[in-house]
Amino acid sequence: xxFLRIAAAAALLALATPVAATAAEGELTxxxxxxxxxxxxxxxxxxxAQRGFQVYSEVCAACHSVKHAYYRDLGGIGLTHKEIExxxxxxxxxxxxxxxxxxxxxxxxxxxxxxxxxxxxxxRATFNGAYPPDLSVIIKARxxxxxxxxxxxxxxxxxPADMKLGxxxxxxxxxxxxxxxxxxxxxxxxxxxxxxxxxxxxxMARDVTTFLAYIAEPEMEVRKRLGVKVVLFLIFMxxxxxxxxxxxxxxxx
Amino acid sequence: MAGLHKSxxxxxxxxxxxxxxxxxxxxxKEYGVFPTPRNFNYLWNFGALAMVNLVIMIATxxxxxMNYTPHATMAFDSVERIMRDVNFGWLLRYVHxxxxxxxxxxxxxxxxxxxxxxSYKMPRELLWILGVVILLLMMATAFMGYVxxxxxxxxxxxxxxxxxxxxxxxxxDYIVTWLWGGFSxxxxxxxxxxxxxxLLPFVLVGVxxxxxxxxxxxxxxxxLGIEVKGPQDTLPFHPYYTIxxxxxxxxxxxxxxxxxxxxxxxxxxxxxxxxxxxxxxPAHIVPEWYFLPFYAILRSVPDKLGGVLLxxxxxxxxxxxxxLDTSPVRSARYRPVYxxxxxxxxxxxxxxxxxxxxxxxxxxxxxxxxxxxxxFLHFLVILPVLGKFERPLPLPESISRAVLADGGGGxxxxxxxxxxxMEKA
Ligand code: HEM
Numbered sequence: 001x002x003f004l005r006i007a008a009a010a011a012l013l014a015l016a017t018p019v020a021a022t023a024a025e026g027e028l029t030x031x032x033x034x035x036x037x038x039x040x041x042x043x044x045x046x047x048x049a050q051r052g053f054q055v056y057s058e059v060c061a062a063c064h065s066v067k068h069a070y071y072r073d074l075g076g077i078g079l080t081h082k083e084i085e086x087x088x089x090x091x092x093x094x095x096x097x098x099x100x101x102x103x104x105x106x107x108x109x110x111x112x113x114x115x116x117x118x119x120x121x122x123x124r125a126t127f128n129g130a131y132p133p134d135l136s137v138i139i140k141a142r143x144x145x146x147x148x149x150x151x152x153x154x155x156x157x158x159x160p161a162d163m164k165l166g167x168x169x170x171x172x173x174x175x176x177x178x179x180x181x182x183x184x185x186x187x188x189x190x191x192x193x194x195x196x197x198x199x200x201x202x203x204m205a206r207d208v209t210t211f212l213a214y215i216a217e218p219e220m221e222v223r224k225r226l227g228v229k230v231v232l233f234l235i236f237m238x239x240x241x242x243x244x245x246x247x248x249x250x251x252x253x
Numbered sequence: 254m255a256g257l258h259k260s261x262x263x264x265x266x267x268x269x270x271x272x273x274x275x276x277x278x279x280x281x282k283e284y285g286v287f288p289t290p291r292n293f294n295y296l297w298n299f300g301a302l303a304m305v306n307l308v309i310m311i312a313t314x315x316x317x318x319m320n321y322t323p324h325a326t327m328a329f330d331s332v333e334r335i336m337r338d339v340n341f342g343w344l345l346r347y348v349h350x351x352x353x354x355x356x357x358x359x360x361x362x363x364x365x366x367x368x369x370x371x372s373y374k375m376p377r378e379l380l381w382i383l384g385v386v387i388l389l390l391m392m393a394t395a396f397m398g399y400v401x402x403x404x405x406x407x408x409x410x411x412x413x414x415x416x417x418x419x420x421x422x423x424x425x426d427y428i429v430t431w432l433w434g435g436f437s438x439x440x441x442x443x444x445x446x447x448x449x450x451x452l453l454p455f456v457l458v459g460v461x462x463x464x465x466x467x468x469x470x471x472x473x474x475x476x477l478g479i480e481v482k483g484p485q486d487t488l489p490f491h492p493y494y495t496i497x498x499x500x501x502x503x504x505x506x507x508x509x510x511x512x513x514x515x516x517x518x519x520x521x522x523x524x525x526x527x528x529x530x531x532x533x534x535p536a537h538i539v540p541e542w543y544f545l546p547f548y549a550i551l552r553s554v555p556d557k558l559g560g561v562l563l564x565x566x567x568x569x570x571x572x573x574x575x576x577l578d579t580s581p582v583r584s585a586r587y588r589p590v591y592x593x594x595x596x597x598x599x600x601x602x603x604x605x606x607x608x609x610x611x612x613x614x615x616x617x618x619x620x621x622x623x624x625x626x627x628x629f630l631h632f633l634v635i636l637p638v639l640g641k642f643e644r645p646l647p648l649p650e651s652i653s654r655a656v657l658a659d660g661g662g663g664x665x666x667x668x669x670x671x672x673x674x675m676e677k678a
Contacts, residue, residue, distance in 0.1 A: 040515050068333045133527070137333065140518055141526035176536075219336070219343045226344075227514025234510060238503035245496045252291065252488065 028174060030147040033206070037213055038146075040228070043221050044214045049077035051193055052211025055204045058191050060135065063123070063182075065115030068136035069215045072109040076218050077211070084109045128168045130181030139209075139216040146209050148174065153205035156184035283469055288487035289494055290475035292656050296370075297473070297494075298501030299363035305502055306356045307461065311454050313349040314398075321401065323447035325440040328403035329528040347517040348509075353395050354520045355509050357543035360388060368574070369595055371583030372474040378575035380467040385572045387460050392544070394453040397446040399541055404525030409538045411438045411446070417551070420558040437531065477655055478584025479648055486652035537612060545609025546602050550628070552613045553621035563625065570632045577632055579640030587646040594635060601627040 036045035053074065056066070071088040075081065088107040093114050097103035107114065115134075117123040124131050133141075142148045151174040159171035159178075169179040186201045193199055214220075260271035260278060271277040320339050322331035335342040364384065367373055373381035396414065400407045415432050419425040434441030472481060481487055488494070512519065520542055524535050540548050547564050554560035570577075585592040601624040608621040649655035 068330070068337060137526045141523055143523040145523075223343065223347075223514055223517075227510060230510045230514060231507060234503055234507045238500065238507065241496065241499045241503050245500050248492050248496045252493070 028144075028176065030144040030151045030174060032147050033150055035146050035213070036210065037220060040224060042224070044077060045210055046078040047195065048207045048210040049214050050079065050211075051195070051197060051204075052207035052209065052214075053077065054193065055186075055191055055208040056135075056211055059185050059204075060208065061113075062116055063127075063132040063185075064135045065117075066113045066136045066212075066215050067115050067134050069113050069218075070109065071107060071111055071113065073215065073218050076221075077214055081109070127181050130168075132182065135212055135215070137216045139213045146213050149212065150205050150209045152180075153186055153208065154202050283490075284495075285489065285491045287469070287490040288472070288481070288484065289490045290473055290481055290486060290652055291488045291493075292475050292477060292652050293473070293494065293497070294476050295497075295501060296362070296366040296476075298498055298505075299359050299366060301498040302359045302501060302505050303356070303363055304461070305505070306352060306359055307454070307457065310349065310352050310356065311458075313345050313352065314451070314454065316345050317349055318451060321447075323401070323444050325403065325443055325529070328401060328443060332402045343517075344513070347513045349398075350521065351509065351512045351517060353398060353541070354512070354543065355505070356391060357395070359505070360391065361543075364388070364571075365599065367474075368598075369585045370474055370476055371478050371578070371580075371585070373575045374578065374583050375575070376471045377467075377474065380464060380471060381575055382572050383460055383464040383467060385568065387457060387464060388571075389568060390453055390457045390460060394450060394457065395541065395543070397450040397453070399525075400443065400446045401450060402525060403443060403529045405527045405529055405533070405535050406522045406525040406538070406540075408438060408529035408531065409535055410540050411442065413538050414540070415442075417557075417561045417564075420561045422558070474583060475652060476584060476586065477649060477652055478582065478587065479652065482651045539610055542606070542610070545607075546605035547609070549605040549609035549621040550625045552609075553618065553625045563629075567625075567628060570629065574632060574636065578636040579638075580643060580645070581640070582645040582648065587648055588643055589646065590643045591639060594631065594639070597627065598631045601625075601631070 036042060036048065071084055071091075074084050074087065079087070085108075088109050088111060091107040091114050092104040093107045093111055095103050095105040117126070120131060139145055139149060144151075152172060155172045155174035157171060157173055159165055163171070163178070165171060165179055169181060170183055171178055172180045186204045188201055189199050190201075190204060191199050197203060217223075257272040258275040258278065260268045260275065262268045262271050262277055267277055317335060320331065320335045320342065322328060332346065335346050337343075339345070367381065367384070396410075400411045415429055415438065418428040418432065421428065430436060432442070433439065434445055475481075522539065522541075539545070547567060550567050551560040551564040554563055580588060580591065582588055585595055604620055604624040605628070608617045608624065611617040613621075649658070
């Protein structure tokens with residue numbers, strides 16, 4: 001059946017197009033990394049994500065919020081309820097006291113992660129008008145995904161001699177225009193890992209990327225596991241239905 | 254008894270209802286014994302698939318709407334909350350978002366099937382036009398749905414597309430302000446889009462009903478494009494096509510599930526995970542993939558009004574196809590030249606799809622122009638002229654003859670339209 005064959009090819013072409021479209025968009029390409037969470041069976045490397053949480057809290061949290069995430073979400077990367085309670089309790093979040101006056105109280109696991117700035121204007125005022133974006137879905141909000149974030153964090157370097165950087169701008173190989181308002185957040189030994197892992201820039205960049213990939217898609221492992229079951233079930237149903245179809249049609253052909 | 258329908262159902266409850274409101278008789282007639290050409294191929298699944306898809310969209314949409322907040326300051330966050338806090342909210346949203354893409358894949362194939370086998374020809378012209386109306390309604394619905402998550406592409410897509418109306422002389426700017434409910438895309442726009450996004454799918458259900466009602470008057474076309482001549486050419490819809498459609502639905506669900514569970518954002522645009530910001534214009538504003546061919550046509554014309562007219566014309570011309578195509582033969586199987594040109598048209602659409610996603614410069618503009626030119630040439634010149642000159646291959650005498658000739662199997666014919674009623678009602 002000519003139509004069916006060619007139509008199938010056309011459908012594949014249609015599916016392939018967005019890739020082509022995105023590839024053409026940015027001049028930047030991001031060398032791909034191996035991620036524990038990629039592929040249909042990928043899961044988050046718990047140890048890396050926990051280290052990444054440490055990097056986020058000790059470094060990125062000074063400037064970036066992850067306002068859609070809750071402290072309880074840390075359960076998904078292997079922290080116990082006790083640990084989460086302690087982490088939350090160490091953070092003061094805005095609240096209202098009995099007289100209706102603004103106050104602060106220790107956070108609970110059910111609270112959203114606290115944001116470093118009360119609002120966008122306050123953040124922009126600090127960074128010459130640049131805005132450190134919320135990182136809750138940053139992995140999904142960049143066409144290059146995890147590879148883009150990793151390379152950005154590890155991509156700081158000396159600017160080429162002929163390049164004039166703007167005021168308060170830093171050279172980065174993996175940022176559009178190669179000038180970014182974020183000072184290099186990572187440097188060797190910037191954090192001290194409890195598990196003894198050496199805190200190189202690349203290591204921290206990998207870890208925090210893993211953590212933010214989890215924060216962007218906390219449902220990912222459940223989704224993929226369910227997906228495997230659903231697809232296997234549907235393949236089985238296709239077989240059964242096709243057999244039934246053959247049987248019903250047996251008297252026609 | 255006077256006034257009661259004579260029901261043939263035995264079950265007393267069904268009989269009681271059916272005598273007063275013969276919906277069971279109707280279902281039996283339209284979906285049970287309905288005489289259907291016996292030679293459908295799997296391309297005839299796509300109508301049923303579109304039906305299933307519409308139901309999925311409405312079902313997931315209603316549950317999304319329970320948790321969604323149509324307000325410029327809250328819409329983005331409420332979608333994230335659906336993804337994180339609503340039980341299986343991520344599933345609802347990913348099914349709905351990818352369901353939009355699946356819907357267009359299915360409907361585009363359904364439409365191409367119609368073009369290939371000449372399903373729009375007398376007596377199915379109105380059926381075809383209702384199909385074009387469905388396509389337009391789907392586009393309006395999907396466009397407004399894409400605005401709801403209020404990301405950067407939502408906002409800027411809405412801005413670019415609504416701005417097209419400003420191309421109309423004199424009234425253009427008034428129309429745009431009226432559409433927006435203000436002087437830019439803003440909360441008022443989001444609210445009306447939500448309201449209409451909820452409404453239009455139900456209008457769609459109504460038009461789909463008419464589409465199917467018209468189908469059941471004329472009966473289906475088939476891969477040979479020749480009319481049914483008698484019961485030997487048909488099979489009762491049930492069980493033959495209920496089971497064949499079920500096979501198609503299973504395969505369709507596999508493709509759907511692969512997208513939803515393993516690549517839920519593959520067909521989307523990363524920028525739509527950035528909250529809408531009227532002060533920052535994205536580097537490239539692109540619509541959803543299923544609008545890219547039309548977007549390419551729009552941008553292939555240097556003049557804004559011309560582009561807008563051509564874009565709407567590209568759908569309008571579809572509605573005229575029953576009269577533009579002058580060939581008496583329906584199926585491309587028996588039209589050696591049309592058969593090739595059909596694939597040239599598909600290629601032109603594929604080229605437009607690719608060009609729509611590229612920046613409008615250099616080679617992409619040239620390619621869009623060539624493909625746009627072919628698109629209109631195909632419908633406005635080739636179809637009318639070809640019908641007069643093309644020499645069709647000899648048509649088979651009847652469907653049953655053709656089927657038996659290549660199927661090889663003899664065997665007793667099941668009684669066609671006169672076959673047994675459904676075992677259970
Ligand atoms: C013809 C059927 C429909 C189509 C083609 C359609 C299409 C879409 C699309 C493309 C989106 C954007 C998805 C995203 O990127 O997040 C969307 C969102 C949405 N739709 Fe629909 N839709 C349909 C029916 C419905 C119905 C019947 C309802 C409600 C009863 C509904 C409610 C919503 C809501 C609340 C959203 C926002 C949530 C979100 O963005 O995920 N939709 N729709």
